[in-house]
Amino acid sequence: MEVALSAPTRPIRRVPPTLAVILVIAALAVTWELIKLVFNLDKRTLPHLWEIADAFVQPSRRNGPPLISVLLEAALYTLRGALLGFFIGAALGFVLGTIFAHFPLLERSLVPYVVASQTVPILAIAPMVVIWLRGSWWSVPVIAAYLTFFPVTINTLRGMRSPDPRAVELMHSYAASTWQTLWKLRFPSALPAIFTALKIAATASVVGAIIAELPSGIQQGLGGAILNFNQYYITGPERLWAAIFMAALVGILLFVAVSLIERIVLRNIVRAA
Amino acid sequence: MPPVVSLKNVNKIFGPAERPTTIALKDINLEIQPREFISLIGPSGCGKSTLLRTIGDLIEASSGEVMVNGKPARQARINREYGMVFQAPVLFEWRTVLKNVELPLEVMGVPKAERTRRGREMLRLVELQNFERHYPWQLSGGMQQRVAIARALAFRPELLLMDEPFGALDEITRERMNAELLRIWHETQTTVVFVTHSIPEAVFLSTRVAVMSARPGRISDIITIDLPYPRNVETREHPRFFELVTMVREALRKGEEMKE
Amino acid sequence: MTHPSRFQRYAPPVVVFFAVIILWEVLVDVLNIQRFLLPAPSVIAEAFFRTFSVIMNSAAYTIRSAVIGFLVGAGAGMLVALATARWTTMREGLMPFAIALNSVPIIAFAPIMNNWFGSTNPMSKIMIVAIITFFPMMINMVRGLTLVEPAKIELMRSYATTPLEVLTKVRIPNSLPYLFNALKVCSTLALIGAIVGEYFGGPRESLGVYILQEAQLFRFDNAWAAIIISALLGIAFYLIILAAERIAIPWHASVDRR
Ligand SMILES: Nc1ncnc2c1ncn2[C@@H]1O[C@H](COP(=O)(O)OP(=O)(O)OP(=O)(O)O)[C@@H](O)[C@H]1O
Ligand SMILES: [Mg+2]
Numbered sequence: 001m002e003v004a005l006s007a008p009t010r011p012i013r014r015v016p017p018t019l020a021v022i023l024v025i026a027a028l029a030v031t032w033e034l035i036k037l038v039f040n041l042d043k044r045t046l047p048h049l050w051e052i053a054d055a056f057v058q059p060s061r062r063n064g065p066p067l068i069s070v071l072l073e074a075a076l077y078t079l080r081g082a083l084l085g086f087f088i089g090a091a092l093g094f095v096l097g098t099i100f101a102h103f104p105l106l107e108r109s110l111v112p113y114v115v116a117s118q119t120v121p122i123l124a125i126a127p128m129v130v131i132w133l134r135g136s137w138w139s140v141p142v143i144a145a146y147l148t149f150f151p152v153t154i155n156t157l158r159g160m161r162s163p164d165p166r167a168v169e170l171m172h173s174y175a176a177s178t179w180q181t182l183w184k185l186r187f188p189s190a191l192p193a194i195f196t197a198l199k200i201a202a203t204a205s206v207v208g209a210i211i212a213e214l215p216s217g218i219q220q221g222l223g224g225a226i227l228n229f230n231q232y233y234i235t236g237p238e239r240l241w242a243a244i245f246m247a248a249l250v251g252i253l254l255f256v257a258v259s260l261i262e263r264i265v266l267r268n269i270v271r272a273a
Numbered sequence: 274m275p276p277v278v279s280l281k282n283v284n285k286i287f288g289p290a291e292r293p294t295t296i297a298l299k300d301i302n303l304e305i306q307p308r309e310f311i312s313l314i315g316p317s318g319c320g321k322s323t324l325l326r327t328i329g330d331l332i333e334a335s336s337g338e339v340m341v342n343g344k345p346a347r348q349a350r351i352n353r354e355y356g357m358v359f360q361a362p363v364l365f366e367w368r369t370v371l372k373n374v375e376l377p378l379e380v381m382g383v384p385k386a387e388r389t390r391r392g393r394e395m396l397r398l399v400e401l402q403n404f405e406r407h408y409p410w411q412l413s414g415g416m417q418q419r420v421a422i423a424r425a426l427a428f429r430p431e432l433l434l435m436d437e438p439f440g441a442l443d444e445i446t447r448e449r450m451n452a453e454l455l456r457i458w459h460e461t462q463t464t465v466v467f468v469t470h471s472i473p474e475a476v477f478l479s480t481r482v483a484v485m486s487a488r489p490g491r492i493s494d495i496i497t498i499d500l501p502y503p504r505n506v507e508t509r510e511h512p513r514f515f516e517l518v519t520m521v522r523e524a525l526r527k528g529e530e531m532k533e
Numbered sequence: 534m535t536h537p538s539r540f541q542r543y544a545p546p547v548v549v550f551f552a553v554i555i556l557w558e559v560l561v562d563v564l565n566i567q568r569f570l571l572p573a574p575s576v577i578a579e580a581f582f583r584t585f586s587v588i589m590n591s592a593a594y595t596i597r598s599a600v601i602g603f604l605v606g607a608g609a610g611m612l613v614a615l616a617t618a619r620w621t622t623m624r625e626g627l628m629p630f631a632i633a634l635n636s637v638p639i640i641a642f643a644p645i646m647n648n649w650f651g652s653t654n655p656m657s658k659i660m661i662v663a664i665i666t667f668f669p670m671m672i673n674m675v676r677g678l679t680l681v682e683p684a685k686i687e688l689m690r691s692y693a694t695t696p697l698e699v700l701t702k703v704r705i706p707n708s709l710p711y712l713f714n715a716l717k718v719c720s721t722l723a724l725i726g727a728i729v730g731e732y733f734g735g736p737r738e739s740l741g742v743y744i745l746q747e748a749q750l751f752r753f754d755n756a757w758a759a760i761i762i763s764a765l766l767g768i769a770f771y772l773i774i775l776a777a778e779r780i781a782i783p784w785h786a787s788v789d790r791r
Contacts, residue, residue, distance in 0.1 A: 119767030255636035
């Protein structure tokens, strides 16, 4: 405590967050256009930002709705798969992590494979998952869950093991049951680690959902849109860029949502640095 | 010879000037002579650590003069004239025990062979010569603290600043460490400024005990400890020892009353 | 808790491995699972030896893009983190945005890279891998360089050290566990990035294209053989980093302490 109190505090001038966001986005936009200008890049390499913006409001195909509504629909579609996968993966990860934290033999037998499961490049097995699920939409949440469960498992395991041994002994001294120790001690101390994992998992689930749409021939989502506009890149590169921007937005959105929930839940828990 | 530490009207106020939050030190005047062992004692939050860190130029006084060996504290720090021991050992977990002790020598550009020689010598001093290859986490809390002391002594500073170095130790280990510290103090002829919460510890170790009172942090009393040397287990049974313990306790209580 | 012995630690995963292989073989046979759903391990092994040279060539291509991209991306991430280690205000202002960018599904940029460099040009895969690995490395490294116990910095201050010494003696060693965590994350991301890049178009002899094509042609035993190889590659990549970690930071908690 004393150390933390008396740490040499650097004066950090806080810029209001909204202003900071606007400034950074503006800086990124300027950089984009500068790169385009300096390297004299053509539209095919890097379209103007306003061309991409314009593409959003133009119809995506002749007499069709504007691209933005198509992409919003696709984003919602992908988000649905990602969210479902996120919840399944997070729940699975939490249960697995909790089990591993309590049964060392299971931990030693299976955790190496949990780790190995993630070293398998997901896109390699995606086609197989699609075949197993007969090309149904479920391959999207399943693959999203596959990428989600890993960080949650590992961090739940670590977090559940994190409480001070003396605190565990204190619970023992109360003759608390394993369940009581779990809910009153291990779970609260694991929360910061679990949220760290959930933030990673949020992005991973979106990546998983997009990847899953590729080999399953699903057209309605962002993965499908990217694949589709990729084919028309020569004639309309700004539409592919628009789809990618939308994917970026979905990723950031889910991440920010989890971060906000984290802030609310952990408000009263002092975070270990 | 100038005093090792000389504080004149030292004030320390935390918080921005226009909205001061805490007056941590108020009008501190203190001179510490060479070979002295001064303990700072006082209620929690009274500014002991702040005073020690001001002497070490880890923080700057808001006003007043802080001189170490006749120079401004900042110059003394840059000349590396003092060693610091914190309440926690603050060892680098990526270094072995010996490498931790060598750290200040390394920073000061001492050649490798000399570094190792001196590091080993210091580890012998704190009786950890058999642990030089260990990593900090392989040692007990008391052993880690001894490594920190060896590290502070490694470059033979003329001044040793110690902030509750034995706070985390059990009573028996603490008494043993007290005896060891006294022996080291004799052998190395350093000047020590020592922060503690324990009255017997302060009395046993010190030549003088500076009693501080809180809010604002001041030195309310200074008690000279006239116990004979060598000090050992018997010292703690000495009637004078108990008298002095009582005197310090009274002084602490008086300081508390002054606050009201 | 007592520490498990070496045998107790390594035996269970090995037992699980063989149990799963045997169970897989038996179940495929007993339940008469069709080959396109899941070929038996023996069938996959046979396919592997039959197509050995194609698979190995494809794997070599993919692993090369992955490793080069990994080196470029992780290296750049490290350098940027080190470069910004001193400009606290700027770094703290920009970190939230780096973290936000890290939550962007960067694989979506793979088709752009293919269009920029041409899908059969290895640069397209190297670039996507480099971008994918850059952010986790930079973010972790900045954390490692900045989340230093304040007392350690204070100790160095008491020695009147230069900022450079604080960097080399405190911040960099402190960042090593973070660095290795990032390397582990990046090793997987690198392979995923390379294969996804190939999915949007790549030379015939690359794992991504090969697996997809064999699956489309219903040659599932070949596809599975390649999948197993890519899995083994991923595991090997990861294990190499694990081994490097053991050598580089023997003092760290993640390394076995006995
Ligand atoms: N960096 C800081 N910023 C603001 N206030 C501080 C800071 N460091 C110390 N203080 C305040 O200064 C006062 C003295 O603190 P200090 O740490 O010197 O107390 P102490 O006597 O060492 O207490 P303890 O015995 O509990 O260690 C306290 O009221 C504390 O809140
Ligand atoms: Mg203190």
